Amino acid sequence: MAKPRHLSMILVPDGGRETRTYGISYRRLRALAALGLVASVLLSAMAGSWWYFAARAIRVDQLEARLAVMEADRGRVEQLAEELEALEEQYSRIRALFGAENNPVASDLWLPPSALARSRRAGPAPAPGDNRPTSWPLTERGFVTQALMEGEGEHAGVDIAVPSDAYVRAAGPGTVVDVGEDRVYGRFALLDHGDGFRSLYAHASAMFVERDQVVRRNEVIALTGSTGRSTAPHLHFEILRNGEPMDPLTLVHQP
Numbered sequence: 001m002a003k004p005r006h007l008s009m010i011l012v013p014d015g016g017r018e019t020r021t022y023g024i025s026y027r028r029l030r031a032l033a034a035l036g037l038v039a040s041v042l043l044s045a046m047a048g049s050w051w052y053f054a055a056r057a058i059r060v061d062q063l064e065a066r067l068a069v070m071e072a073d074r075g076r077v078e079q080l081a082e083e084l085e086a087l088e089e090q091y092s093r094i095r096a097l098f099g100a101e102n103n104p105v106a107s108d109l110w111l112p113p114s115a116l117a118r119s120r121r122a123g124p125a126p127a128p129g130d131n132r133p134t135s136w137p138l139t140e141r142g143f144v145t146q147a148l149m150e151g152e153g154e155h156a157g158v159d160i161a162v163p164s165d166a167y168v169r170a171a172g173p174g175t176v177v178d179v180g181e182d183r184v185y186g187r188f189a190l191l192d193h194g195d196g197f198r199s200l201y202a203h204a205s206a207m208f209v210e211r212d213q214v215v216r217r218n219e220v221i222a223l224t225g226s227t228g229r230s231t232a233p234h235l236h237f238e239i240l241r242n243g244e245p246m247d248p249l250t251l252v253h254q255p
Helices: 026-097 115-119
Strands: 006-011 020-025 143-146 158-161 167-169 174-182 186-194 197-207 220-224 234-241 244-246
Touching: 020 026, 174 197, 186 220
Parallel strands: none
Antiparallel strands: 006 020, 143 158, 158 234, 167 220, 174 186, 186 197, 197 220, 197 234, 234 244
């Protein structure tokens, strides 16, 4: 029977002592190599797992730090909300000085309700009655610089010269159906008063209303300005009936 092939190792010590010979079969050598490979794979897996868990631990620390920051921010937001509510209450008391709460006709200048008050009500429909836009849309008399023009060079409303940041009032009770900024009209608001009547207020410097908001007659909705296609501060005021422009001065009396 042939002897299995093996690998021999001869050790020759210093000093002339006799040599020693060790033999290992190729089969055992392959087994040891396989064991070494398995051990290397296991060590690599253990090292990879350690790095994975170390990275996860760092991530947990980062998340905890972000959570602490968010908790601090939430505390500041709650504090700001309390301060805002206090300011809203003060504003409500100022409105009461104008008689806006108990006597709607005590003042020609009806201040808009506070944001807190708007958030506490569901926005009722305008009260029954004459909702036509018949009130002058400013707290100042102003000066009509351009009237309604039809045909060539059509001008669908009236332009009222007035200083910047004068109060713009709703000419009648209604609902804000559009508000925004236009290349021609600048900042504008469009109110629907029912019965086919709508009113438009344009070139404002600031708007105080938002879409779907219910407003009442003489409520301040904006400040005058010169935004859009405008050369000087003024209010562009339109009244439409069933989509067709009509002369506002046939409904509205200039003070």
